[in-house]
Amino acid sequence: MEEEDLRRNVSLAEISDGRLYGCNDMVKADCHGCVGCADCCRGMGNSVILDPLDLYRLEAGLGKGLQVLLEEGMAELNVVDGCVLPNLRMAGQKESCVFLNAEGRCSIHEFRPGICRLFPLGRYYENGDFKYILQIHECPAGNRSKVKVSRWIDTPQQEQNHEFIRQWHYLLKDLEGLMEGCEEESLAKQVNMAVLHVFYLRRYETDRDFYEQFGERCERFVQAFL
Numbered sequence: 001m002e003e004e005d006l007r008r009n010v011s012l013a014e015i016s017d018g019r020l021y022g023c024n025d026m027v028k029a030d031c032h033g034c035v036g037c038a039d040c041c042r043g044m045g046n047s048v049i050l051d052p053l054d055l056y057r058l059e060a061g062l063g064k065g066l067q068v069l070l071e072e073g074m075a076e077l078n079v080v081d082g083c084v085l086p087n088l089r090m091a092g093q094k095e096s097c098v099f100l101n102a103e104g105r106c107s108i109h110e111f112r113p114g115i116c117r118l119f120p121l122g123r124y125y126e127n128g129d130f131k132y133i134l135q136i137h138e139c140p141a142g143n144r145s146k147v148k149v150s151r152w153i154d155t156p157q158q159e160q161n162h163e164f165i166r167q168w169h170y171l172l173k174d175l176e177g178l179m180e181g182c183e184e185e186s187l188a189k190q191v192n193m194a195v196l197h198v199f200y201l202r203r204y205e206t207d208r209d210f211y212e213q214f215g216e217r218c219e220r221f222v223q224a225f226l
């Protein structure tokens, strides 16, 4: 969501406190367990986009790959800046995430997607890398306290995770550029099918390190398309 806002030329000052944060910085993001609030789990449209690590997490936590998530209505496919990507589905009158339970809590908290781990933080990409930002209009909790960014994100193997997020973002950007500059509709279709197959539909081995598997898939993909 944050990347999209920034791509659409919303200035950093309009949506954040204007600061860029690294993993070791303290940021006023801790909303103390979100008691009584589920605002960022409702009405999010198609913005809870899943990346390959999210698929690995869901595979490990639910034992379900993308094919099943799509068939069971938990995920759907949408076009984001020219790329077809999966996102978690919002459903019902309140447009709630399919994983929000009756008590208004996340039923997959342990293996929730990366975007959910970040909130209300976002990512700001520049010069081939990224920093975190604190979005100021997204989370109504008034009593937030300071927390270390890495602790808030709650993701092990921080360095590898940072490298993965960076690589994935710029790979999608390159593909977007490739498809934009090409008049052949069939190429865009071919690239999108390949992204879905290589990074999403082919199930991850949950007894193996994710980053290792991502590296292997990335290498093969880049050789074939870039």
Ligand code: SF4
Residues within 6 Å of the ligand: 031, 033, 034, 035, 037, 038, 039, 040, 041, 119, 120, 138, 139, 140, 141
């Ligand atoms: S909007 Fe803020 S307080 Fe509410 S659920 Fe999301 S992160 Fe928690």
Ligand code: SF4
Residues within 6 Å of the ligand: 040, 041, 042, 048, 088, 097, 098, 099, 100, 101, 105, 106, 107, 108, 109, 112, 113, 116
């Ligand atoms: S996966 Fe969990 S945290 Fe993320 S939007 Fe759905 S209910 Fe909310």
